[in-house]
Amino acid sequence: xxxxxxxxxxxxxxxxxxxxxxxxxxxxxxxxxxxxxxxxxxxxxxxxxxxxxxxxxxxxxxxxxxxxxxxxxxxxxxxxxxxxxxxxxxxxxxxxxxxxxxxxxxxxxxxxxxxxxxxxxxxxxxxxxxxxxxxxxxxxxxxxxxxxxxxxxxxxxxxxxxxxxxxxxxxxxxxxxxxxxxxxxxxxxxxxxxxxxxxxxxxxxxxxxxxxxxxxxxxxxxxxxxxxxxxxxxxxxxxxxxxxxxxxxxxxxxxxxxxxxxxxxxxxxxxxxxxxxxxxxxxxxxxxxxxxxxxxxxxxxxxxxxxxxxxxxxxxxxxxxxxxxxxxxxxxxxxxxxxxxxxxxxxxxxxxxxxxxxxxxxxxxxxxxxxxxxxxxxxxxxxxxxxxxxxxxxxxxxxxxxxxxxxxxxxxxxxxxxxxxx
Numbered sequence: 001x002x003x004x005x006x007x008x009x010x011x012x013x014x015x016x017x018x019x020x021x022x023x024x025x026x027x028x029x030x031x032x033x034x035x036x037x038x039x040x041x042x043x044x045x046x047x048x049x050x051x052x053x054x055x056x057x058x059x060x061x062x063x064x065x066x067x068x069x070x071x072x073x074x075x076x077x078x079x080x081x082x083x084x085x086x087x088x089x090x091x092x093x094x095x096x097x098x099x100x101x102x103x104x105x106x107x108x109x110x111x112x113x114x115x116x117x118x119x120x121x122x123x124x125x126x127x128x129x130x131x132x133x134x135x136x137x138x139x140x141x142x143x144x145x146x147x148x149x150x151x152x153x154x155x156x157x158x159x160x161x162x163x164x165x166x167x168x169x170x171x172x173x174x175x176x177x178x179x180x181x182x183x184x185x186x187x188x189x190x191x192x193x194x195x196x197x198x199x200x201x202x203x204x205x206x207x208x209x210x211x212x213x214x215x216x217x218x219x220x221x222x223x224x225x226x227x228x229x230x231x232x233x234x235x236x237x238x239x240x241x242x243x244x245x246x247x248x249x250x251x252x253x254x255x256x257x258x259x260x261x262x263x264x265x266x267x268x269x270x271x272x273x274x275x276x277x278x279x280x281x282x283x284x285x286x287x288x289x290x291x292x293x294x295x296x297x298x299x300x301x302x303x304x305x306x307x308x309x310x311x312x313x314x315x316x317x318x319x320x321x322x323x324x325x326x327x328x329x330x331x332x333x334x335x336x337x338x339x340x341x342x343x344x345x346x347x348x349x350x351x352x353x354x355x356x357x358x359x360x361x362x363x364x365x366x367x368x369x370x371x372x373x374x375x376x377x378x379x380x381x382x383x384x385x386x387x388x389x390x391x392x393x394x395x396x397x398x399x400x401x402x403x404x405x406x407x408x409x410x411x412x413x414x415x416x417x418x419x420x421x422x
Contacts, residue, residue, distance in 0.1 A: 030373045031373060032418065035418060035419070036080060037081070041397070043413055044397055044400065047067060047378070047394070048067055049065050049396075050381060052321065052383035053112065053383050054113075054385045054392070058133060060075060060133070061074040061385065061417075062120060064107075064109055064110070065108070066091050067092065067097075069096075071108060074392065083136050085137070085138070089122075089124050091106065104169070104170030105125065106151065107123065107125045110155045110167075115159060117181075119132060120133055121155060123151060123154065126146045126150065127141050127143050127144060142184060144186070145168075145186075145189050148171060153168065153208075154210065156209075158239055159214075160212075160239070162180065162182050163180060165179075165210055165212075165221075168207070174206055176192070178245070188245035189251075190242065190253045190255070192223060193255065194226050194228075195264070195266070196256060197254075199252075204226060208224060210277065213279060215283070216238075216263075216305075217238060219237040221234065222274040224273060224274065231269065231270065232269040232289070233266050234269065234287065235264075238263035265308065266308075271293060272299070273292045275290045275320045276288035276333065276334075278331065280324050281364050284303070284364065286364075287300065287301045290344075291317070291318075292344065292346060292347050297342055299314060299315060300316045300333060300362065301314075302314070311367060314367070315342050316338075316372070319333040320336060322382070325386055327386035328389070329365055330363060330364055331360075334375070334379055334380045334393055335358050336380035337380075338357060339355060348403060351403065354406075355404050356405045356407075357375045357376060357378070359375050376409060376412040376415075377396045377397060377398055377409040379393045379395035379396075381393060381394050388421070389422040391419070391420040391421070393419075395412060397415040
């Protein structure tokens with residue numbers, strides 16, 4: 001592996017980085033502390049990464065890297081890449097340059113650090129791979145039920161029942177897989193068709209982030225669209241439903257019609273096209289919307305996760321991963337498709353309507369936007385270390401993918417990982 005050094009301030013034009021090296025370096029208008037280079041990612045690279053996470057106890061940040069078929073490891077203390085964990089990850093379906101790759105046929109994708117263990121669960125093509133963080137090795141591969149060679153994408157963990165859920169959004173119909181983390185075996189597969197219609201009913205438009213809510217013992221899942229809610233909904237799935245399966249006898253389930261008795265709920269999101277999801281304080285939850293309709297406002301919705309009532313709708317969306325940091329009582333959103341107008345460019349950014357990617361910070365108490373800080377091309381993934389108050393965001397080169405405003409993206413041209421601090 002090549003050695004990695006933080007890029008010096010002199011190379012940054014629009015984003016002022018105070019100081020070089022791993023020290024605090026002082027404050028500046030953006031809060032940008034460091035840029036971390038990544039093996040084999042250079043100027044012009046189409047850096048295809050996905051979800052990030054922080055393990056504060058180990059002092060590490062992890063994110064999935066399709067170009068290198070790896071999970072990359074950043075040391076938080078020095079802000080340097082220290083490892084790339086490999087072990088059969090699919091990579092991009094078009095090869096290591098990732099040009100024109102189909103995300104549904106590429107991996108690794110989602111990543112979840114399982115608290116109280118040394119394990120990291122990682123979504124990949126037709127499988128979930130398990131990493132032991134003490135040895136930085138893949139120690140198990142769990143084949144899931146797909147037959148189309150498509151990815152298991154984003155997941156979430158239920159510590160009450162030790163169940164891991166992961167979505168396969170590109171399948172027909174899309175489905176979620178539930179894995180007993182003690183046995184590392186599948187206990188249930190849940191098909192996302194319109195509630196009550198069975199496996200032959202209209203399929204969901206896709207699945208995104210999920211999160212487990214201890215207070216209601218339920219999984220909350222972003223559903224990209226149903227017949228009733230074509231631009232998205234949150235489906236509330238009681239853990240008791242999937243626990244009807246066991247490692248010895250896994251079950252295949254479909255969404256039932258929600259009733260007061262069965263605990264299922266559906267929260268309509270309007271014109272949202274949801275992506276990221278996380279729980280906030282009290283009964284709040286935040287949903288990041290990435291509207292695919294050109295010209296409509298890009299939003300983040302904050303809802304009551306018990307009733308589904310919308311408590312705030314903020315013109316601050318266009319992102320993917322959103323994470324809540326209890327230490328600061330703030331949400332952080334990687335808004336890779338934010339635009340200068342605050343309105344959607346449509347399904348993708350273009351030269352005529354370019355992205356101006358930002359890191360959105362939202363005060364969870366007041367449900368208001370605190371700041372929007374410029375980031376880098378396709379910076380759609382974010383992880384926060386509550387100990388050091390550092391915020392990590394992988395980003396691609398200014399050159400690829402296309403559609404990023406040069407004023408923003410040329411400031412950090414090479415691709416790597418941005419490090420902000422509060």
